[in-house]
Amino acid sequence: LIDNFTSVLRRALSGTFYPVLQQAIGFGSAFEGWTAREEEVVYQVLVPLTPPLGHIFHLERDTDQQKPGRNFRVRVELECRCPREYQGMNMLCFQHHPDVIRRRTRQPNLLDLLCTDSYLDVKKTVHWFCALVGASWRRLPQSRSWHLVLLPSKRICNLRLTNGQESFQVKVLFGVQRRTSDIFISSRHRGAHTPSTMWPETYAMAETKFFRHMARQAPQDSSHLKCLQLLAHVLVRKDFSIHSIKTIIMHLLNTVPVSQWHRRHFLLQLSDALEQLRLSLEKKHLEHFIVGNQRLPEEIRLPPDVQRAKPPNLFHSLAQDPAAHSQAMQAY
The missing domain is CATH 1.10.1410.40 (Poly(a)-polymerase, middle domain)
Incomplete structure (x- = not known):
């Protein structure tokens, strides 16, 4: 289901400067073969995000010892695409000519869209994705037999699907992979007052x-x-x-x-x-x-x-x- 969503959304986002959605990764008890509850099944998936064309993600470790766990922020920078020997000359690149690129493509860059003070914002990202899901649901074959409800949540996209006889939830988190490892920083909350630009490290995958x-x-x-x-x-x-x-x-x-x-x-x-x-x-x-x-x-x-x-x-x-x-x- 989520792979269908991301496939549809990738096509819709082609040519924009929103984050690139990668294949979802299932994690947690439902994907490990056990469950602690006999209630509604809950599937948890993480959708990795990679930077769009002309953008770079820099992961910065939060050094605040008062916050629990290991936390990061994702600093978004515009990428210099000039050859080194021509850097600073009159060539179009995201870093040196953002206004020209914005005008020619008629697309705002990621800093304009989902960032707060140059850092990728969890709540803005979740709101953006949930809006896309709601707008794209009818394009999926599952929509003919399942009813989709978006449940309120600030740091995850929480979906409930019902077909009259059964129901299940899908909790979609977002993350950025740490290099090529199995460790991600994610949109999962950590405490009641997790800042919107904080991405806690997760080991669930x-x-x-x-x-x-x-x-x-x-x-x-x-x-x-x-x-x-x-x-x-x-x-x-x-x-x-x-x-x-x-x-x-x-x-x-x-x-x-x-x-x-x-x-x-x-x-x-x-x-x-x-x-x-x-x-x-x-x-x-x-x-x-x-x-x-x-x-x-x-x-x-x-x-x-x-x-x-x-x-x-x-x-x-x-x-x-x-x-x-x-x-x-x-x-x-």
Whole structure:
């Protein structure tokens, strides 16, 4: 569905200076083979953005230590397309003659369209894409049998599709790839007051790639996904985050021999995961699975700074808040 959308939109955007939409990447539980809820299925996809002709994206790391996680901004620059020896002379290029190009193409550049102070703006980008989706829906074959509703959201394009008998959601995020790695900076919010020009780093695509790798390595009757699904279904009701539960399972998958994930060892797997959760809660420490992990499968590509970084503690808030830690231990 999203690939159909991006294909239609790419044709519509041809000749403009909007971001170039790349093939969508599915991530999260629906693409990993498990789900924590029995409600409406939610598919999450990330649409990578690349700069249009005559533009360059520069990723700038946010150094504000008060903000959680690793965050970036996307500075947009007009590209100099002059031969070096003619730079500064009377030749048309985006950097030196933006007004002439704007007048000749009758198209504003990306700085005019979706940027705030030369930085790509998440909210403007989402609003632009949602408007395109609404205008293009009737061109898709799915529109003949499905009804589309755009749900309100500021940093993602949230779609609900229904056909009278079933329904599902598609949450579309946008991102910029960090070089050729599996790490992206994305439009996902981080906290209630995430600035519109902030793009948090996301590791979700790398995590989904890890689960696909394990699906190829694990025994055919492996129950690691069933174990994850059961734990997530039960523990999320006790206010444990799904991501922390998933992180524990990923650590176990990366350390326990795959031969021990047979279905007959299901209760042992469950016990190991719960014990690991207990130990992590007691220590108030659970290391991020992707950041700083030197033992990932070779096919998962990390930027050098992510690979060398100190793994964040997902239970940092428990270490800072004794009351929250006590509550978490009681919930366990």
